[in-house]
Amino acid sequence: MQLKGNRKGMDSSLVLGDMGIGFPNNSDDSIGGKSFVKDISFRHKFIVGNHDNRKLSHAHPNCLEDFGYDEKTGIFYVSGGFSIDYKYREKDVTWWEDEELSTNQMEEALKLYQKVKPSILVAHECPVEVKYFVVTNIMKNEFFTKTEKLLQNMIDIHRPDYCIFGHHHSRMEMNIGGTEHICLRSLSFGKYAECIFEIPGITWE
8 A cells, every 4th residue: 555655656655464474485685584674664564464474574673563553644454364275385384373363452453443443444354345346266255254354343333434455466446335445456466556555645754
């Protein structure tokens, strides 16, 4: 998600997970390596997706917490997601048990969300109400994940102006009940313009 600027040379951004941090092919010269830590500006942040090692990600200075609220931007963020193919992945190598928030974390996140009532909700996964419009892997339609249910509970408590997410590798914009849902494509699968969404006037401080 692009917070301010234009499609090239953006001055602030928030990546919605799945940076591959912790994967074996992420060497020191890759996105999750030492070069990334050294070169990236503090104005570019990211949250953990389901394809990230949470512990390694949180060691990075630009990684946001598991969930939280930034009062200046009005952004409430929720990390994590569920890997539909986890049975075929290698534990602690390409899959991690803590890919979703714990039950206690979800309860705390919901309480905080209810308190602050943000104008912008960002996450790696999406709320239940919009899932069927963005799914590209039909296996994901077989059940709702804990993260999807949490996000739907949040939406039911308070409808933000924007709900922005990734995970499904498709680009979609849809208004439901006054909330503009935006699904962003992955840079690995889509055109650059399909992978960003700009909210003018917002920047990290």
